[in-house]
Amino acid sequence: MNTHYDLIVIGAGPAGTPAAMAAAQFGKKVLLVDRREAPGGECLFEGCIPSKVLENAANAYYDVVTSKKFHIEMDSVSQIHWEDVLKDKDEIIKHRSMGAMKQIEMLKTLTYKQGSVNFVDTHTLRVNGELFDFDKALIATGAKTAIPPIQGSGVERVWTNRDVFFEEKLPSEILFIGAGAISCELAQMFNKLGVKTHILERSERILKHIPKDGAMLVQKRMISSGIELDFNVNLERIEYENGTFEVTYTKEGLTHKLEYENVLMATGRVANVDALELENAKVEYDKHGVVVNERLQSSQSHIYACGDVINAPKFAHTASYEAGVVVHNMFAPSPHVVNYEKNSWVLFSDPQVAIVGIDEVRAQEKEIDIAIEVYNYAQDARAQLDKNTEGFLKFIIDTKTKAIIGIEIVHADAASLIGEASLIVANEMSAMDVMKAIHPHPTLTEGFSKLAQQIFFKSMMQRSRG
Ligand SMILES: Cc1cc2nc3c(=O)[nH]c(=O)nc-3n(C[C@H](O)[C@H](O)[C@H](O)COP(=O)(O)OP(=O)(O)OC[C@H]3O[C@@H](n4cnc5c(N)ncnc54)[C@H](O)[C@@H]3O)c2cc1C
Secondary structure (H helix, E strand, O other), X not given: OOEEEEEEEEOOOOOHHHHHHHXXXXXXXXXXXXXXXXXXXXXXXXXXXXXXXXXXXXXXXXXXXXXXXXXXXXXXXXXXXXXXXXXXXXXHHXXXXXXXXHHHHHOOOEEEEEOOEEEEEOXXXXXXXXXXXXXXXXXXXXXXXXXXXXXXXXXXXXXXXXXXXXXXXXXXXXXXXXXXXXXXXXXXXXXXXXXXXEEEOOOOOOOOOOOHHHHHHHHHHXXXXXXXXXXXXXXXXXXEEOOEEEEEEEEOOEEEEEXXXXXXXXXXXXXXXXXXXXXXXXXXXXXXXXXXXXOOEOOOOOEEEOHHHEOOOOOHHHHHHHHHHHHHHHHOOOOOOOOOOOOEEEEOOOOEEEEEEOOHHHHHHOOOOEEEEEEEHHHOHHHHHOOOOOOEEEEEEEOOOOOEEEEEEEEOOHHHHXXXXXXXXXXXXXXXXXXXXXXXXXXXOHHHHHHHHHHHHHHHHHHHOO
């Protein structure tokens, strides 16, 4: 007889782990399975966390080498000990993973199992040859780099995010394919450490999924710091010989060749569904991943999916938010639907870009009449003190309800400001509501008050003019 579980969760990343733990807290008998020995997913092992450890070190190094702006003269050549930075990365990963494992072990009805999963039928799974039955299942297997169909012996040897954080030596040069969030963050990080960096992108600018004004500030910074950027590029071949990649591409009708020691491919993400044998469970999927409804149910209503494996914003916190919706819908009486309109995220570029809610493009799609108001950090006291005046704070206001429905922040410190922005958007606050908060001086948060006042006085003037 197969062992039976109330819920089997496949994938122990930011989607699967909190879902399994919450269901166990509901008293359900839960099996959490992952190919990896320990929980954490791509986010912990090859994504958010390792990238941020290395970026922190690179930013600290860069602050030292650029400390002249504060009239500090260094009397020796700065050096970064890359092998020690990598050790820090491994330590924090181990610490976080063990912490998650301890929490799992404290839940008596939750079992963690290492293994690769595939469906046998609509209520049975196979894990390493052993069969398990379930009432409900959650597919939370994440995504991986989508490798475009390119010819050449080098394609199989390029790095993705699964390789780059494990290189023992700091590389001397990297050619990045794709100018999305992962490439931009990593290219700026390596550039700050003196690594020669070059990006090939098929569209006409970097970060085509984010508003153009923010993307352009990042692009300008990249160019001024020496990152080479080539746009409207059509990749043809990647060959590898004697430790060198030869990348052939066309641009404006001309063929170009570049030679680089390392190539990193960050050309979008594709859902991890291949190994699951979803056909056996009659679960529908397409090129964007598992197809789900707004309650996150697949074509089999007892099998749910969430996180990077579905067609939705691909962030760790969004995956965990969806996990909450899934567990609620599985075990609580009234169903919840997912709503991404108040989602927030940060691009840890230089300057950072942080966004919550609806941007101009989305507002247009939804036919919402909006007003846009901007506060420029060039006028901000804290930004001037920090010599970091580039960037802006932007409110997108629904002119009918006066609610602030979207906020975009571009600044070196945008990540620390997005929390307040999230609360403003989540609570559908107006400029008047924001004005009630008295922000401390001199901090970057003053921008919220100043922008709210600007909006309020503008509307007063308009009203007084009749
Ligand atoms: C370089 C990089 C940087 C990033 N930085 C950020 C950031 O700063 N902030 C942010 O919010 N997001 C960031 N992300 C995105 C974030 O990592 C993902 O959105 C998040 O990991 C998605 O969580 P998930 O649980 O859906 O999937 P994952 O974290 O990918 O976890 C899925 C798990 O499923 C397991 N699995 C897959 N198939 C099977 C199978 N057949 N059997 C058993 N187990 C299986 C995998 O081993 C994996 O552990 C980054 C991503 C990358 C690549």
